[in-house]
Each structure stands twice: as structure tokens, then as C-alpha cells.
Amino acid sequence: xxxxxxxxxxxxxxxxxxxxxxxxxxxxxxxxxxxxxxxxNDLYMALSYTIRDRMLGSWxxxxxxxxxxxxxxxxxxxxxxxxxxxPGPHLAxxxxxxxxxEETRRAMDRLGVDLDALLEQEExxxxxxxxxxxxxxxxxxxxxxxxxxxxxxGIRYEFGIFDQDIKDGWxxxxxxxxxxxxxxxxIAKTELSQEVGLGGRTxxxxxxxxxxxxxxxxxxxxxxxxxxxxxxxxxAEKCNTMRLWKAEAPVSFDLQDFNIGDYYAAVEEKxxxxxxxxxxxxxxxxxxxKQLRLIQQHFFVSxxxxxxxxxxxxxxxxxxxxxxxxxxQMNDTHPSLAVAELMRLLVDEHGMEWDKAWAVTTAALxxxxxxxxxxxxxxxxFDLFKDLLPRHLEIILEINRRFLAGVRExxxxxEGLVARLSIVDEAGGRSLRMAHLAxxxxxxxxxxxRMHSELLKSTTLRDFHEISPGKFGNVTNGVTPRxxxxxxxxxxxxxxxxxIGPGWTRDLEELRKLEDCAGDKAFGDxxxxxxxxxKKSLAARIREVAGIAVDPDSLFDVQAKRxxxxxxxxxxxxxxxxxxxxxxxxxxxxxTPRTCIFSxxxxxxxFMAKLIIKLITSVGAVVNDDPDVRxxxxxxxxxxxxxxxxxxxxxxxxxxxxxxxxxxxxxxTGNMKFALNGAVTIGTLDGANVEIREEVGVENFFLFxxxxxxxxxxxxxxxxxxxxxxxNSCLREVIELIRSGHFSPGQPDLFRPLVxxxxxxxxxxxxxxxxxxxxxQDEVDSAYRHVDRWTRMSILNVARIGKFSSDRAIREYCxxxxxxxxxxxxxxxxxxxxxxx
Ligand code: NBG
Numbered sequence: 001x002x003x004x005x006x007x008x009x010x011x012x013x014x015x016x017x018x019x020x021x022x023x024x025x026x027x028x029x030x031x032x033x034x035x036x037x038x039x040x041n042d043l044y045m046a047l048s049y050t051i052r053d054r055m056l057g058s059w060x061x062x063x064x065x066x067x068x069x070x071x072x073x074x075x076x077x078x079x080x081x082x083x084x085x086x087p088g089p090h091l092a093x094x095x096x097x098x099x100x101x102e103e104t105r106r107a108m109d110r111l112g113v114d115l116d117a118l119l120e121q122e123e124x125x126x127x128x129x130x131x132x133x134x135x136x137x138x139x140x141x142x143x144x145x146x147x148x149x150x151x152x153x154g155i156r157y158e159f160g161i162f163d164q165d166i167k168d169g170w171x172x173x174x175x176x177x178x179x180x181x182x183x184x185x186x187i188a189k190t191e192l193s194q195e196v197g198l199g200g201r202t203x204x205x206x207x208x209x210x211x212x213x214x215x216x217x218x219x220x221x222x223x224x225x226x227x228x229x230x231x232x233x234x235x236a237e238k239c240n241t242m243r244l245w246k247a248e249a250p251v252s253f254d255l256q257d258f259n260i261g262d263y264y265a266a267v268e269e270k271x272x273x274x275x276x277x278x279x280x281x282x283x284x285x286x287x288x289x290k291q292l293r294l295i296q297q298h299f300f301v302s303x304x305x306x307x308x309x310x311x312x313x314x315x316x317x318x319x320x321x322x323x324x325x326x327x328x329q330m331n332d333t334h335p336s337l338a339v340a341e342l343m344r345l346l347v348d349e350h351g352m353e354w355d356k357a358w359a360v361t362t363a364a365l366x367x368x369x370x371x372x373x374x375x376x377x378x379x380x381x382f383d384l385f386k387d388l389l390p391r392h393l394e395i396i397l398e399i400n401r402r403f404l405a406g407v408r409e410x411x412x413x414x415e416g417l418v419a420r421l422s423i424v425d426e427a428g429g430r431s432l433r434m435a436h437l438a439x440x441x442x443x444x445x446x447x448x449x450r451m452h453s454e455l456l457k458s459t460t461l462r463d464f465h466e467i468s469p470g471k472f473g474n475v476t477n478g479v480t481p482r483x484x485x486x487x488x489x490x491x492x493x494x495x496x497x498x499x500i501g502p503g504w505t506r507d508l509e510e511l512r513k514l515e516d517c518a519g520d521k522a523f524g525d526x527x528x529x530x531x532x533x534x535k536k537s538l539a540a541r542i543r544e545v546a547g548i549a550v551d552p553d554s555l556f557d558v559q560a561k562r563x564x565x566x567x568x569x570x571x572x573x574x575x576x577x578x579x580x581x582x583x584x585x586x587x588x589x590x591x592t593p594r595t596c597i598f599s600x601x602x603x604x605x606x607f608m609a610k611l612i613i614k615l616i617t618s619v620g621a622v623v624n625d626d627p628d629v630r631x632x633x634x635x636x637x638x639x640x641x642x643x644x645x646x647x648x649x650x651x652x653x654x655x656x657x658x659x660x661x662x663x664x665x666x667x668x669t670g671n672m673k674f675a676l677n678g679a680v681t682i683g684t685l686d687g688a689n690v691e692i693r694e695e696v697g698v699e700n701f702f703l704f705x706x707x708x709x710x711x712x713x714x715x716x717x718x719x720x721x722x723x724x725x726x727x728n729s730c731l732r733e734v735i736e737l738i739r740s741g742h743f744s745p746g747q748p749d750l751f752r753p754l755v756x757x758x759x760x761x762x763x764x765x766x767x768x769x770x771x772x773x774x775x776x777q778d779e780v781d782s783a784y785r786h787v788d789r790w791t792r793m794s795i796l797n798v799a800r801i802g803k804f805s806s807d808r809a810i811r812e813y814c815x816x817x818x819x820x821x822x823x824x825x826x827x828x829x830x831x832x833x834x835x836x837x
């Protein structure tokens with residue numbers, strides 16, 4: 001007994017001594033080695049298990065509490081359905097949330113192990129493309145921090161988003177083998193596996209009670225095995241679950257085939273089943289229309305809903321109360337099959353009447369839209385859909401029939417309205433509009449920033465808003481201050497905590513107390529010292545990964561996000577070329593030295609985005625070594641933007657580039673992370689920029705460019721970019737320099753597709769915003785030269801950014817959509833005086 005208690009103390013104790021003992025034990029018993037022969041990965045694994053052990057008690061409790069909810073809504077479980085997650089490295093974040101960072105460092109110091117090297121060893125799960133996946137992970141952090149019961153359901157991709165290399169200035173994709181050394185954070189729950197059908201046919205059938213129904217006989221089945229990762233909230237009071245499904249064949253070997261000696265046929269099914277969760281589609285804003293993607297969506301949605309029903313029935317509850325215990329959020333349309341699948345499960349498999357099932361389904365489901373870009377709105381061709389999901393198609397058509405009948409009743413004779421609202425798009429070969437399905441099947445639909453939600457109501461889902469305005473709302477995105485300040489910027493976190501106390505880690509509005517320090521000389525000096533330290537670290541890293549020396553005293557002008565024409569990295573490049581031309585004309589000109597830092601991945605099939613990367617690196621190659629420039633302008637592309645690298649970039653930024661064409665960026669969340677780390681934004685009135693500017697004050701934000709309305713008007717009047725090229729000499733000079741092959745020696749036509757698209761169409765209004773952007777950048781230059789003014793802007797950006805915590809966003813989802821009373825926020829993060837979170 002005494003021994004058992006002692007062992008337990010070692011496994012969960014919080015002192016450096018207990019952590020060190022547990023670590024050595026895990027090294028021995030789990031990794032099979034001793035300290036002196038352990039590899040870095042052995043050490044990382046052993047430490048991760050050590051920290052995981054300290055989460056499991058609250059994790060088990062958390063799972064037990066799920067669905068133990070009361071009828072008044074307390075304890076209701078949020079099921080977040082998301083095809084993407086970007087959790088980032090777990091170890092460091094868990095140390096912060098558990099408040100174990102200091103003791104762990106002490107334990108590792110005692111053993112002579114370099115904790116930072118182990119943190120560096122972790123390979124992050126890259127199970128998403130960008131903002132949408134990272135938002136899902138910020139939300140899981142906040143749900144746990146606010147003590148809301150939650151499961152984040154998704155897909156366990158064996159290969160996540162590719163790793164990005166830069167070769168000869170071009171992006172090169174490298175397969176992401178994140179699981180190759182094992183994943184200490186996940187626990188497979190093989191006995192909670194689910195089976196999912198695919199293809200086949202449907203036929204009328206009678207159940208045991210003699211009622212008519214439909215029987216679906218799938219052509220094949222695949223097994224989903226859940227892998228659970230504990231997600232601990234700040235202060236460690238609550239631990240939730242990210243449950244990711246891996247596809248497997250229901251039986252590994254078809255013995256029939258095996259017996260007659262056909263080994264290959266025997267393993268074939270296993271191989272084809274497992275391809276379902278092999279790879280993440282590396283698409284950001286374009287609908288791939290791929291069959292495997294539809295299978296992935298169906299697979300994870302079906303497994304997840306069946307899992308919820310399993311939990312619900314295990315409590316001996318009737319499915320009629322399902323929605324009282326589960327709030328199911330669809331993160332974009334990727335999980336929108338949930339509408340059809342939940343109906344199928346309730347009606348076909350559990351014998352519920354259609355109307356009742358529809359009431360339960362719509363009460364349980366809600367939908368978040370994340371984009372207005374028409375090319376990104378998911379549609380599935382009828383024939384493709386029918387082959388894979390014949391029963392779901394029938395159900396969707398029945399949902400649509402009933403829905404449109406209701407519309408016709410209220411708006412007799414308006415067949416135009418009916419056609420616009422229909423889930424079925426009859427134009428050019430029939431297809432299913434998944435945003436329509438998600439909207440019809442949800443009780444609440446929201447956009448992700450105020451402006452985006454308004455545009456959603458006036459454009460993409462206008463007719464839906466007209467017939468049911470009450471369904472629509474807004475929840476502006478947010479980011480978790482734990483990872484995006486406490487963890488990634490320990491220097492600033494320590495300064496802030498020392499000044500206003502640590503309460504900001506769970507109530508970000510407390511940052512407002514910093515306003516009083518905005519004019520304080522000594523505080524400003526410290527503020528700048530922290531930023532300079534962060535810039536030095538990034539400079540060292542840039543030298544390592546890109547081989548470029550940059551000056552930490554120069555203005556760090558950063559654009560880090562997916563590469564996309566609408567995000568307009570190339571507008572920044574045109575500005576850089578204009579600066580370069582100035583320095584060439586007058587090498588003695590007084591300028592503010594700038595380091596322009598880009599980072600981000602391009603979808604492998606998106607030629608123009610890849611060409612933009614090549615343009616950035618090519619301009620860098622010319623500018624960086626030009627003797628006339630004398631180091632006053634540098635252009636750097638930092639490869640492989642992911643959570644881990646982002647954590648090093650945001651804290652070092654002076655200027656945050658948020659320059660998308662107005663009306664195109666739904667929200668943005670990088671914009672929030674930059675400001676939270678003291679960068680000042682240059683941006684358009686797009687997405688959440690609008691609200692950031694409102695919060696931080698118009699005098700602390702560099703605004704430029706056409707508004708969304710003016711973009712539309714300009715296009716409606718017949719926008720001709722070539723006219724601007726003809727009339728604007730600076731723009732012309734910049735474009736002609738690219739055209740001349742100055743940045744592509746020996747290949748004058750290299751950038752022609754890019755230049756031609758700007759000259760011919762300029763869909764994203766680069767030329768239209770060129771002057772305004774350059775003027776605004778001039779203002780940036782002069783503001784940065786006034787050190788005190790800049791410091792004040794930086795401090796005020798942080799002091800007033802509190803609204804953009806994902807805790808606030810989750811509180812709004814709880815109040816407006818899920819009807820859940822969140823608990824009090826967990827404890828705060830302890831920030832040590834050594835400047836380490
Ligand atoms: C992205 C938007 C961003 C937004 C994130 C998170 C998709 C489909 N949308 O602007 O482009 O910040 O979602 O809401 O990835």
C-alpha cells in the first residue's frame with residue numbers, strides 16, 4: 001500500500017524531485033534506456049509521458065463528466081466538429097497550463113538535460129492548413145480553461161500539411177511524417193471504434209414493428225479508431241479531449257482470399273481503407289472537389305455522431321433529448337454532412353419520426369462560416385455524391401423538398417427565390433451546395449468577424465437571412481493568450497505580469513491596466529528591450545535557416561500567413577521594389593532601415609502563389625547584397641511557417657501586414673497575435689482588422705486602401721488596371737523592373753504570368769491600392785523614427801487587444817449559440833521572474 005502511494009506520488013507529484021524521478025522511470029520503463037544512452041527523442045518522450053501523467057487524473061474526470069449534464073444546461077457538452085486542427089507543440093503548452101514549467105526546468109537542470117532542446121524536439125501535429133485549424137485549437141484551449149465539457153472531433157491524418165523547404169527560391173514540399181518517432185500525447189481507444197458505410201444501394205424495408213423505412217446496404221465498410229489527446233485548460237482544473245479518428249479495415253485480412261493464396265487481395269482492403277486518413281488536403285481556399293475528401297468528411301462526421309449517440313445512450317437517455325446534452329458546432333462546411341448523417345441515424349437506425357428527428361438535429365447543430373470566396377464554397381457533384389452516399393443524397397433531397405415547400409408557402413410564386421435557396425444547384429450539372437445544407441440544418445449560423453457576418457447576410461447567404469434573420473449572428477474570432485503571449489513571448493509576459501499582475505492570462509481585458517504605463521519612460525525602455533531581445537533571437541534564426549544577416553535595430557516588417565493572391569503578399573513586394581528604386585536613385589537618401597520578413601505556405605497546386613514566393617526570394621537576392629542599399633533594406637523568406645515557427649515570429653514583429661483586399665479576409669487571427677505581441681498593424685478595412693482598429697484606436701493603426709464597398713463599385717464601373725499602369729509613373733517603373741528580368745536574370749519571362757494577371761484583371765485590386773499603401777508605409781517610416789511615439793503605439797496595441805481572446809469568443813458561443821453557462825476561468829499562469837513562463 002505504502003509503496004503504491006509512493007509510486008503514485010512520483011507519477012503525479014509537482015516538485016522537481018518527483019518530476020526527475022518520474023522522468024528517469026519513464027526513460028527506463030517506457031523508452032528502454034538509461035540517461036547516458038538516451039537520444040534526444042528518448043528524453044523528449046520520457047518527459048512528455050511524465051507531464052502527461054500529471055494530466056490524466058483530471059482528464060479521466062473530464063471524460064466522466066461528459067454528458068452527465070443537467071437539464072438546465074449546466075454540464076452540456078460541446079462537440080466541435082472540425083476537419084482541421086493545428087494544436088502546435090503540446091509539451092511546452094502543457095507545462096504552462098499546468099504551472100509546471102519552473103519545477104520541470106529545475107528537474108532537467110539537475111539531471112543535466114537541456115529542457116529547451118527537448119521542447120525543440122517535438123514535432124507538431126500539422127493537421128490543418130491555416131487559420132481555420134488554428135482557431136479550432138485555440139477554441140479547445142479556451143473551452144477547457146472555461147471549464148466547459150468539450151470534445152474536439154477530427155481526423156488523425158498520418159501525413160499533415162507538408163513541410164516547406166525553399167530550393168532555388170521556390171517552395172519545395174516535403175512529406176510531413178510527424179508520427180514517425182511516436183506520439184506520446186495520444187491514447188488509442190480501440191474499443192470505442194465505429195464503423196462507417198460507403199457506396200452501395202438503398203431499398204424500402206419494414207422494421208420489426210411493421211413501419212416502412214429505408215435500408216441502406218453499403219458496398220463497403222471502414223472502421224474508425226479514436227485517438228484521444230488530453231487538452232488541459234489554464235490552471236489545470238479542467239482537461240478535455242481532442243478525439244481524432246483513424247481509418248482501418250474492419251478486418252485486416254480476408255481469410256477467404258488468404259486461404260486460396262491470394263495474399264495481395266487479402267491486404268488490399270486494408271490498404272484502401274487506411275488511405276482515407278492518410279493525408280490532409282493541402283488546400284486553403286480552393287475547393288478540390290476530390291472524392292477522397294468527401295469520404296474523409298463523411299468518415300469523421302459519422303464516427304463522431306455515433307460516438308455522441310453511444311455516450312448519450314450509455315446514460316440510458318432517450319435520443320429525443322440529444323440536443324439538450326450536446327451542442328454540435330460545424331467548423332465550416334467540411335462537417336456539414338452531419339445534417340444528413342444525424343437525420344439518418346435518428347430516423348433509419350433509431351426509428352425516430354422525421355419531424356421529431358429534424359427538431360433534434362436542428363436544435364443540436366450550428367454552423368460557422370469562414371469564407372465568402374466563391375471558389376472556396378464547397379459543392380459536390382450529384383453523381384459523385386450518389387455513388388458514395390446514396391442514402392444521404394435521398395435524405396438531403398427530402399430535407400430540401402420540405403424546406404422549399406415551406407418557402408413556397410410563405411412566398412408563393414417566387415420561384416427565383418426558391419432556386420436561389422435550394423440546396424441543389426441546378427446550374428451546369430446538378431450539385432449540392434454544402435453551405436445551404438449547413439444553414440438549413442442549423443439553429444444558428446455565424447460569421448467570424450463583424451464585417452464578415454454582415455457580408456454573409458448581404459451576399460453569400462442573403463436569401464437565408466431574409467427568410468430567417470434570427471438565425472444569423474456574429475462571433476468575432478479570438479486567440480488564446482496562453483500560447484500566443486505567455487508561452488511564445490516570456491519576456492513580455494513577465495514584464496506585463498510584473499506590472500499589472502498575472503490575471504491577464506485568464507482575463508485578457510486586464511491588459512487595459514497597461515494604458516497607464518504608455519507614457520512611462522522607464523516602462524517604455526523595458527518594453528523596447530524585450531522587443532529588441534526577441535528581434536535578436538529571430539535574427540539569429542533567420543541567419544540559420546535563410547543564411548541572411550539582418551539588423552535587429554531595423555524595422556521588422558512582417559507578413560506571415562498562407563500565400564494567396566487575396567492576401568496580397570505581392571503588394572508588399574511592389575512596395576519593396578519602390579523602396580529599392582529610391583535607394584538606387586539616391587543612395588544617400590534618409591530612410592528608415594527595414595527588414596521585410598515573409599513566411600507562409602502556398603497550396604502545392606496553386607501556381608500563382610508559388611510564383612509569389614519565387615518573386616519574394618528573387619527580389620531578396622537582388623536587394624540584400626546591393627552595395628547601394630547598404631543593408632538598409634532586407635527581404636527574407638522564413639521557410640515552413642507553422643505553429644512552432646510562428647511562436648518565434650510574432651514576438652519579434654514591429655509592423656504587422658494585414659493587407660488583404662477589403663471584403664476577402666473573413667477575419668484573420670494572425671492580425672490578433674501580432675498586436676498581442678506589440679506589433680502595430682498596417683491594414684485594410686477587412687475582417688477583424690476593422691474591430692482591432694476600433695479597439696486600439698485609429699491613431700495606433702495604419703489604415704489604407706479601398707473599402708469593401710469601394711472595391712465593388714470600382715469593379716462595377718469597369719476597373720482597368722492597365723489605365724493605372726499608364727498613369728502612375730512609380731507603379732509603372734516597379735512593374736517594368738520586374739518585366740525587364742531584373743529579378744530573374746536570364747529568365748525575363750519568369751514573372752510574366754503574375755505581371756500579366758495584374759495588368760489584365762488585377763482581381764485583387766493591387767494597382768488600385770498601390771498609392772494608398774505606399775503613402776501609408778511612408779507614415780510608418782516616420783512614426784518608427786519617433787521612438788517614443790512608436791513605443792506608445794506598441795504598448796497601446798497590447799493594452800487594448802483584450803477583446804480578441806478566444807476566451808471571450810467561447811463565452812459568446814456559450815451564451816448565444818450553445819446555451820451553456822461556462823464555469824469560471826481556470827487559474828492563472830505563473831510567470832517566473834527569470835522571464836520564463
Ligand atoms: C479562414 C479565413 C480567415 C479566418 C479563419 C478562421 C478558411 C476557410 N477560412 O480569415 O480565411 O480567420 O478562417 O476563422 O480557412
